[in-house]
Amino acid sequence: MTRIGEPWFDNAAGPLVRPYAVTRGRTMGAGHDLDMLTLVVTVSPAPRLQHIETEYAEIVQLCRTAQSVAEVSAHLNLPLAVTKILVGDLIAEGMLNFRAPAASDSYNDISGIGDLHILQAVLDGIRKL
Template identity: 45%
Template sequence: MASRDEVWFDDAAGPLVRPYALTRGRTRDNRYGLDLVTLVVSVRPEVHERIVEPEYADVLWVCEHPLSIAEVAAKIDLPLCVVKVMLADLIEVDYVIYRTGWQPVRNAPDMDTMQKVLDGIRKL
């Protein structure tokens, strides 16, 4: 039996709440196509931090200036998949805005143009 003086946890043990408890067990949230290089920035973190849970408020303050999702995860020391779910929740309520790192190809050259370029290269 443990004595009253025995300390069963310390600061080095880490947080007492498991990261997945923050997201209610959700590990994936792909509503917005978030990836490692998606840029996120919070909208008025000083207002919204009073409304959300403390961990979400930390995300809002870290995102005060545009950062990639990978940078956010590193700064708040949480797994990437947890941070993506948290950010998706914040995007849902318009506390965070985002921009994906890729843009779809709109005006790709047609096959005829590509063939002419290839023929020109071969002639060099």
């Protein structure tokens, strides 16, 4: 319990802005169904940024080199759902280009990840520890 005049958070807590405040209460993006593996990159030359929020400027700066939506989320220290909305806004404005990951035919297809037998051997080794 805090006393009157004492801060109710500590310095390690960081900024206390709710995720819905960053997206202005929106839970849906600008119509792009973004996956966490979707790659985004800033359009060159980048048009003038329409938003004044710092998150948009940080995303445009960060995406000068191709980044996945998950990487952008980690760099901004924002939840993935919030990052998808912000990235979707920038895609809709023509600030970012995106490329969705290749879709697999089934959820059991792990092509590109490796052999299932190798993954099972790693899991078995971890369990033995």
